[in-house]
Amino acid sequence: MNVGSARAAAAAWVREYAGKEAGFIGAYMSGSTIGLPDVTPMSPTSDLDVVVVTAMDEAPPKLGKLVYRGALLEITYLPWNLYGSAEEVLASYHLAGSFRADTILADPTGQLGVLQAEVSRRFADRTWASRRCENARKRVEDGLRAIDPSAPRYDQVMSWVFPTGVTAHVLLTAALRNPTVRLRYLAAREVLEAYGFLDFYPELLRLLGCERLSAQRVEHHLDELARTFDAAAARARSTFFFSSDIAAAARPITIDGSRELIRAGNHREAVFWIVVSFCRCHKILAVDAPELHLALTPAFDSLISDLGIDSAGALLRRAEEGLRLLPRLSELSEAILDANPEIRRR
16 A cells, blocks of 8 residues: 555545544644655555544544554544644644645635645744744653652653653754654654764663663563563553554554664664553553553563663653753754754744
């Protein structure tokens, strides 16, 4: 299947299902596929992200991953109140990129089209690009300050690893690149190399704790994750917002996609999603299969120990290191904005 076929499947799913729901305003694509030509082969380790916009003040829960007409789709619902103005979208690093190009799948009211045209026109303005960088930087700061040391270990690690990973998004935002989820470190490394700041990349890896991990060790942790993933996917009964990421349909992305990175020499870039997926698996198992949660915890602990955060105190100290890096990260993002030929200075 190519990207064009996946987009056609996404549009058909919207017509068949989301378009018939009360409060439906429209739908558009987001994520790493939006800039790809239709003829590009759809990677088996990728999905196509679809955002359904609803008039309801509170959107329905994330539907997550599903297979429709042979395409792996990821369906997210968001309320229209997030899109109150073009300025609000332009300032949001995780919303604006989807409106840089026309990714609209359905727009019965015409509201998404009006918004997209305005955001696209101003997307590369220096003022808005800088505000999006600040939006991402603030997400790092707020997240690292909000870690609860009394929470279960998997929740502590999750609340640390996501804002830590947003450091990569700050740089991608400055480069006007898609803030990809699973491949954020690989993309950030490419940006830093392109702009002559590759010497900063080890700092990002040090924050994550994987700078010195070998490919063999990372693949060992992936093997343990695969065992934990399969157990969690088989026993999952409770619903979490990420439930579809720990399911058979998502295995090629999480396990095969991570192994693909490792085998390509990008083992450190695979660590972020391995950590995230381990946390999610254990959150499921702690509720739906406590005995397996306990039995499989040593493998999770081994990974966290290798990252140098084998206690709540160590994790909080690592979060402080992340906070101390923010001024330098902001300086770099400004330097990238200054050098970026796509930025309009007006």
